[in-house]
Amino acid sequence: MEEKDIPEWVVSMENEDLEFIKNFVLNSGSLKDIAKVYKVSYPTVRIRLDKVIEKIKLHAAEENEEFISFIKRLTIDDRISLEDAKLIIEKYKKGRNGK
Numbered sequence: 001m002e003e004k005d006i007p008e009w010v011v012s013m014e015n016e017d018l019e020f021i022k023n024f025v026l027n028s029g030s031l032k033d034i035a036k037v038y039k040v041s042y043p044t045v046r047i048r049l050d051k052v053i054e055k056i057k058l059h060a061a062e063e064n065e066e067f068i069s070f071i072k073r074l075t076i077d078d079r080i081s082l083e084d085a086k087l088i089i090e091k092y093k094k095g096r097n098g099k
Contacts, residue, residue, distance in 0.1 A: 003076075004076050008059060008072060009055075009056050009059040009060060012055070012059050013052075013055065017052050017055065020034075020048060020049075020052060021052065023037055023038075024049070031045045031046060031049065067092060068089055068092065071085050071088050071089055071092075072085065
């Protein structure tokens with residue numbers, strides 16, 4: 001798989017989130033087993049999973065925005081740097097939200 005084929009939601013995840021997703025899959029989605037792995041309570045794992053789900057949903061909503069997708073494509077094509085893309089997208093979001 002080439003880097004350009006990696007879904008954007010995966011690229012946007014922090015390493016800690018990716019490790020959690022990996023452990024989740026390796027433990028067949030059992031939150032009880034994940035709680036044992038991390039030595040935390042079941043509700044703590046549930047909250048963590050909910051946060052990861054929200055990050056994925058948020059990123060999916062952003063991907064649907066044409067302008068943001070255009071900027072991301074420019075980054076993938078090495079026409080602008082990742083840092084510049086982040087700045088442009090952040091400015092765009094602030095302008096869109098009237099902030």
